[in-house]
Amino acid sequence: MTHRYADYNNWAWLYNQTMGPDYSQPQLDLLKRVLLPHIPAQGKILDLCCGTGQLIQPLVEAGYEVTGLDGSEDMLYYAYKNAPQATYCLEDARTFDLNQQFDGVFSTSASLNHLMSLEDLTQVFQRVYGCLKDNGVFIFDLNHPQQLERWWRGQPTEGALSRHYAWMITPHYDANLAQGDFQVTIFQPPTQSPNFLASLFSPLKQLLYEILSRPRFIGLRLQLIQNLSKIEPRWQRHDLTYPIKGHTLDSVKAALTQAGFTAVALQTIDGKSTIDANHSAHFICTKPSQQNLIKTNIESQISTP
Secondary structure (H helix, E strand, O other): OOHHHHOOHHHHHHHHHOHHHHHHHHHHHHHHHHOHHHOOOOOEEEEEOOOOOOOHHHHHHOOOEEEEEEOOHHHHHHHHHHOOOOEEEEOOOOOOOOOOOEEEEEEOOOHHHHOOOHHHHHHHHHHHHHHEEEEEEEEEEEOOHHHHHHHOEOOOOEEEEOOOOEEEEEEEEEOOOOEEEEEEEEEEOOOOOOOHHHHHHHHHHHHHHHHHOOHHHHHHHHHHHHOHHHHOOOOEEEEEEEEEEOOOHHHHHHHHHHHOOOEEEEEOOOOOOOOOOOOOEEEEEEOOOHHHHHHHHHHHHHHOO
16 A cells, blocks of 8 residues: 555544445445446445545445455444444555456545546556456546636635534646645644633533534535644644545546546536536446457447558
8 A cells, every 4th residue: 555545544543433434325326327227136346536435325225246446444443333344454445356347336436536647547547457347437526627726726625513623625636737735724622631611611612513523514614624733723723635636527537538438428526517606527437348348449440541
């Protein structure tokens, strides 16, 4: 496991409680619409870069045989706790070889944006192509440059506040370099008992944090988290930074073609075919059968003068 993937261990416990479950339902709705209709009953599915595995348990309950693959040991630890009946592999998405084939593969939460070169992305596509059965479907999503340039502006975009911890995410993107990162800032209270004065004001703070946790107060909540060191000086702050790459849609399509995928469609998470700056791009790719490949090659040779 590379050091880059080990860095995700530091975020696993928080991701499992926050973004993992928060993002899972719309992603599951997408899988039900575009992936599962192509998977036979009790079919095999690979969750690539599965994180803490919130999508795995409902698929297992639906009767599918699911394998979760991730490069972070701690992410897989929580995935196993969330869905113990699945199979898990600690592997690099660029080099994995599971020695089996799947009816479908999916990767969500823009996990593949963490691959910093088109060569790395192509390697992943080749590995996925190799582990898919004929007519198997590969679904993944990416944050594309137009979207990144509009929304990743160096300001906190989401976060939560409670008496147990606080966190926020601040994304950055440089359009000239087509690269960016997001910073995860985590605050945790001290393990020892608070002093008398802190104990006196603790109930009032807890009430304030509970009120600010409501969706309508996200602006105020993020402002408070940015200044939390002044309000909670005894809380410990940790900053984690994760780099990302803004791959263009055309370059991703070309990499998919190079890997062998001949049928590639794009849509937003809610099914619209037009990709704009407000939506990530979801790729729906089908591996052609060997029979279709042979037919296509013959037709190509006949049409070539």
